[in-house]
Amino acid sequence: MRRLALGFLLVAAACTEEATAPGDCPNFCPGGQIVVQDSIFTTIIERDSSFRGYVQGYQAQAMTAADLAGVQSRALFVLNSMITRVAPKAGDTTTVPIFVDSSRLRLTMVRRNRATTNLWLKLYAIPTTTDSTNSFASLDPYFAAAPIDSVSVSDLLSRPLITDAATLRIWGDTIQTDSAGHVLMTADSARILTLFFDFDTLQAPFVVADSGRLGLGMYVTADSFASATFGTTEAGSDAPSMLWYYHYTIPDTVSGTPDSVVHVSQVRVPKFDGFVFDPPTAPLDSNLAVGGVPSARSLVRVTMPAFLRDSFDIVRATVILVPAAVPAAAAFGSPADSFTVLARPILTDLGAKSPLSGGSGGSVVMHPGSTDTVRIELTDLVRAWATDTSIATAFVLGQQPEATSFTEIRFYSSRAPAFRPALHLTYVKRFPFGEP
Amino acid sequence: MTLRPLVALAMLMAVLPSGRLAAQDSQFGIPGLGTPGKWESVRARSAGGAFAPFDAFSPLMDASLADVRRMSASVTSGTSWRSIDAVSGADVSLRGTRFPALVITGPLAGRISIGGGFATYLDRSFGIITHDTVDLRGVPQPVTDEVTSDGAVTDLRLAAAVRLHSRLAIGAGFHLLTGSSRVIATRRFADSTNYRTSASRDEVAYEGQGASISALFDVHADVRIAGWFRSDSKLRADVRGRTAAENDLPRSYGAGVLWRPGGQAIVAGTVSWRNWASTGPGAGPNAHDTFNWSLGAELGSASSPIRFGVRGGQLPFGVGTTPTEIGYSAGLGRQFSGGRGRLDLGIERLERKGTGLTERVWTFLLGLTVRP
Numbered sequence: 129m130r131r132l133a134l135g136f137l138l139v140a141a142a143c144t145e146e147a148t149a150p151g152d153c154p155n156f157c158p159g160g161q162i163v164v165q166d167s168i169f170t171t172i173i174e175r176d177s178s179f180r181g182y183v184q185g186y187q188a189q190a191m192t193a194a195d196l197a198g199v200q201s202r203a204l205f206v207l208n209s210m211i212t213r214v215a216p217k218a219g220d221t222t223t224v225p226i227f228v229d230s231s232r233l234r235l236t237m238v239r240r241n242r243a244t245t246n247l248w249l250k251l252y253a254i255p256t257t258t259d260s261t262n263s264f265a266s267l268d269p270y271f272a273a274a275p276i277d278s279v280s281v282s283d284l285l286s287r288p289l290i291t292d293a294a295t296l297r298i299w300g301d302t303i304q305t306d307s308a309g310h311v312l313m314t315a316d317s318a319r320i321l322t323l324f325f326d327f328d329t330l331q332a333p334f335v336v337a338d339s340g341r342l343g344l345g346m347y348v349t350a351d352s353f354a355s356a357t358f359g360t361t362e363a364g365s366d367a368p369s370m371l372w373y374y375h376y377t378i379p380d381t382v383s384g385t386p387d388s389v390v391h392v393s394q395v396r397v398p399k400f401d402g403f404v405f406d407p408p409t410a411p412l413d414s415n416l417a418v419g420g421v422p423s424a425r426s427l428v429r430v431t432m433p434a435f436l437r438d439s440f441d442i443v444r445a446t447v448i449l450v451p452a453a454v455p456a457a458a459a460f461g462s463p464a465d466s467f468t469v470l471a472r473p474i475l476t477d478l479g480a481k482s483p484l485s486g487g488s489g490g491s492v493v494m495h496p497g498s499t500d501t502v503r504i505e506l507t508d509l510v511r512a513w514a515t516d517t518s519i520a521t522a523f524v525l526g527q528q529p530e531a532t533s534f535t536e537i538r539f540y541s542s543r544a545p546a547f548r549p550a551l552h553l554t555y556v557k558r559f560p561f562g563e564p
Numbered sequence: 565m566t567l568r569p570l571v572a573l574a575m576l577m578a579v580l581p582s583g584r585l586a587a588q589d590s591q592f593g594i595p596g597l598g599t600p601g602k603w604e605s606v607r608a609r610s611a612g613g614a615f616a617p618f619d620a621f622s623p624l625m626d627a628s629l630a631d632v633r634r635m636s637a638s639v640t641s642g643t644s645w646r647s648i649d650a651v652s653g654a655d656v657s658l659r660g661t662r663f664p665a666l667v668i669t670g671p672l673a674g675r676i677s678i679g680g681g682f683a684t685y686l687d688r689s690f691g692i693i694t695h696d697t698v699d700l701r702g703v704p705q706p707v708t709d710e711v712t713s714d715g716a717v718t719d720l721r722l723a724a725a726v727r728l729h730s731r732l733a734i735g736a737g738f739h740l741l742t743g744s745s746r747v748i749a750t751r752r753f754a755d756s757t758n759y760r761t762s763a764s765r766d767e768v769a770y771e772g773q774g775a776s777i778s779a780l781f782d783v784h785a786d787v788r789i790a791g792w793f794r795s796d797s798k799l800r801a802d803v804r805g806r807t808a809a810e811n812d813l814p815r816s817y818g819a820g821v822l823w824r825p826g827g828q829a830i831v832a833g834t835v836s837w838r839n840w841a842s843t844g845p846g847a848g849p850n851a852h853d854t855f856n857w858s859l860g861a862e863l864g865s866a867s868s869p870i871r872f873g874v875r876g877g878q879l880p881f882g883v884g885t886t887p888t889e890i891g892y893s894a895g896l897g898r899q900f901s902g903g904r905g906r907l908d909l910g911i912e913r914l915e916r917k918g919t920g921l922t923e924r925v926w927t928f929l930l931g932l933t934v935r936p
Contacts, residue, residue, distance in 0.1 A: 148658075148690075148691030148692065148693060148712060149656040149690075149691065149692060149693070150692070150693050150694070151693060151694040151711075152591070152920065152921065153692075154595075155595065155919065155920050155921070156591045156592070156594050156595060156692075156920070156921060157594060157595065157711070158713075159595065160749075162709045162711075162749055162762070164700065164707075164751065164762075166700055441762040441763070441764060442760075443751070443753065443759045443761075443762045444700075444758055444759050444760065505758060507758070507759075507760055508760070552701070554700055554701070554759065556751055556762035556764075558764050559711070559747075559749035559764045559766075560808070561747045561749070561766045561768050561803050561808065562766075562768045562801035562802070562808025562809050563808055563809045564595070564596055564597050564811065
C-alpha cells in the first residue's frame with residue numbers, strides 16, 4: 129500500500145504536459161485565424177517641422193575638408209597656448225625661457241573616400257585669432273599661400289609597413305613613412321588613419337608673443353571626390369595634437385661647472401576647431417531638413433488611429449520619406465560623405481526643444497545624390513506607442529553624427545500632398561478568442 | 565497505511581487542480597466547444613463507464629448519492645498519452661495529467677443525502693502549431709502560428725438524493741458551469757529582423773447553469789435500473805467583460821442497468837444521448853448529436869475487485885461524419901483501513917476516429933476514496 133501511495137503522489141506531481149501539436153487546419157483548428165494586414169497610412173503624419181541650430185560646427189565630433197564640385201570645405205584648428213618659461217628648480221621663483229626645437233603634429237583622419245586616388249592633405253597657417261565668427265571667405269586668402277607642409281596620403285598608404293623591433297618599440301605599432309618623414313599609422317582595417325608631421329621652427333614657429341598658439345588649416349585635393357574628415361577635441365583621442373619639443377637651461381650659479389640643458393616636450397590640443405565651407409547651408413524651407421551646419425532636425429508627429437491601439441498588434445512599422453527634389457536642398461558631397469539619418473523618439477513634445485528619449489528608434493544610411501525613397505524601420509517605437517498611450521507619438525529625424533559635415537538631406541513634408549511622409553504598418557488583428 | 569495521510573492527500577489533490585480540471589483533451593474538441601468530460605470515478609471508468617449511474621462517486625447521477633451512509637470523498641486523476649495520426653501527415657504524441665473529478669458526499673438527515681464537487685464539463689486545453697507563407701509587402705514571408713488554450717469549463721455540482729422507498733431513490737442537482745481558459749495566439753515571422761512576433765493573450769471566462777434529475781429503482785434484489793436527465797443553459801464566453809459567444813448546451817439523458825449475478829460479480833450497461841447539434845451557430849454544422857454506450861463488469865470481493873469494460877459512441881465535434889470513439893478499460897481496487905479508504909487503479913485505451921484524423925489514447929487512472 130505504501131508503494132501505491134507513493135505512485136499516487138508521483139502521478140500527482142507529474143503534471144507536466146505536452147499539449148501542442150501541429151495543426152491540421154481548418155478541420156482541427158480553432159474557428160478563428162491569425163490575420164495579418166498591411167497598410168500605408170498616408171495622412172497620419174502631420175504637423176511636421178524642421179529646426180536648425182542644435183550642434184554648431186565647432187561643437188561637432190569631426191571636421192571636414194573637401195574639394196568637390198559645388199562645395200569647398202576647409203578644416204581648421206587653433207592650438208592652445210604653450211608655456212614660454214619654466215622654473216628650472218622646484219621651489220625656485222626664478223624662471224628661464226624655453227626654446228622650441230621642433231614639433232610633431234598628429235591628425236586623425238576618421239573618414240575618407242577610400243576609392244579616391246592621389247589624395248593630398250595640405251596644411252596652411254591661419255591666424256591664431258580664428259574662431260567661429262570666421263567665414264570661408266575670410267579665411268580663403270590664407271589657403272592661397274604656400275602650405276607649410278603637405279603629404280600624399282595615397283602615397284603613404286602604398287608604402288611598405290615598417291615592422292622592425294625598434295619601430296614597434298617607439299610607435300607601438302607598425303608604421304608607413306615617406307621620404308619627407310611623414311608617418312602613417314592605420315587602424316580599423318585602414319579606415320582610420322593617424323598622420324604625424326614633423327615641423328621645424330620655420331614651418332611651425334613658436335611665437336612667444338602669441339603664447340605659442342598656432343593656427344592651422346587643412347585642405348585636401350585628389351583626382352576626384354576629395355573629401356576627408358578629421359577628429360576634433362569633442363572626439364577625445366582623435367583630436368589633433370601638437371607635441372612641442374623644447375629645451376631650457378638650468379643656470380649654475382654656485383659652482384664653476386657649465387649650465388645644464390634640459391630637453392623636454394609638452395602636448396597641446398586645440399582650443400578651437402571646426403570647418404568652414406562654401407556655399408553655406410541653405411535656409412530652412414517647407415521641407416524637412418536633416419543635417420547641415422548648424423545641424424537641423426525635423427520633428428515628425430504621428431496621429432495614431434485608435435483602432436491600432438485597441439484591436440491590432442503592430443508587427444512592423446516603416447516610415448516612408450521622399451527626398452525633396454529641389455536641387456539646392458539635395459544632400460551633396462562625395463560618395464564617402466554618406467551619413468546616417470536617425471529617427472529617435474522624444475520624451476515629450478516641446479517643439480524644437482523636445483528632449484530626445486533613450487528608447488529605440490531607427491536609422492538609415494543616406495548616400496549623397498540619391499533621390500530614392502527612404503524607409504526607416506520604427507517597429508519597436510510604434511509598438512510602444514500602441515501599448516502606452518502616455519508616450520508622445522512623435523520622433524525626431526537627425527543626422528548622426530551631427531554637424532561634422534556640410535551634407536544635408538531634405539524630405540518632403542506633410543505640406544506636399546503627393547510626396548508627404550507616410551507610415552507603412554503591418555499589423556495582426558486580435559485573435560477572436562472565445563468563439564468556437 | 566493510516567487514514568490521516570490519505571485524507572491529507574485527497575485534500576491536496578482537491579486543491580492542486582485549480583484551473584486544470586480537464587478530463588481528457590482531444591483534437592476533435594478544438595474546432596467545437598471543447599472535449600466533453602467523462603463524469604466517472606476511476607471505479608466506473610475502469611469498467612468502461614458502465615457503473616457511473618450507480619456509483620455515488622461518479623458525478624453523473626444524483627440519485628446514487630442516496631446509497632452513501634457516511635461522509636465520503638473521492639478524487640480521480642488521470643495521466644494520458646495521446647498519439648495523433650492525421651491524414652495530412654502531422655503525427656505527434658502528446659501527454660497530460662488531469663484531475664477530472666472530485667465528489668464529496670454524505671448523509672444529511674434520515675434518508676436524505678447531499679453531495680457536491682466538480683467535474684470537467686468541457687476541456688479547453690490544446691495547442692496547435694501551423695506553418696504558412698503569407699505575402700507581405702510583396703515578399704513571401706514564412707510564418708509560424710501557435711494557438712494555445714489552457715483551461716476548461718468546470719461543472720460545480722450541488723446535489724441531493726432521497727430514498728423514497730426501499731426500492732426507489734431519486735436525486736436532483738444544480739450545476740454551475742464556470743471556469744476559464746488562458747488563450748494565447750502567437751505569430752512568428754521567419755524574418756525576425758523586420759517583423760516582431762505578435763502575441764495576443766486573453767482569458768476567456770465561461771458561465772452557465774444546469775439542472776439534473778435522476779432515479780434509481782431496484783427491480784429485483786439483484787437488478788437495479790437507473791435513468792437521468794440533465795439540461796443546461798447557454799454557455800457564455802466572456803473576454804474582458806464582453807460576451808464573445810453564447811452557445812446552447814445539450815440536453816443529456818440516459819439509462820443504465822446493473823445486475824448482480826452472484827455474490828462476487830456485478831455487470832452493468834449504460835446508454836446515453838446528448839443533443840450537441842443544437843449548440844448554436846458557433847458550433848456550426850460540425851456539431852453532432854451523440855449516442856454512447858458502455859458495458860462493464862466487476863469481479864471479486866468488494867475489498868479487492870477487478871474490473872473491465874468496453875465503451876463506444878460518438879464525439880460531438882468533427883468535420884463531416886460524426887467522429888466515433890471505442891474504448892477498453894480495466895482496473896482493480898483495494899480497500900484499506902477497515903474499509904475507510906479505497907484505492908482504485910485503472911487503465912484505459914481509447915481510439916477516436918473522424919474525418920482526417922485518428923487519435924489513440926492510453927490513460928492511467930488513479931482514484932482515492934476516503935470515509936473518515
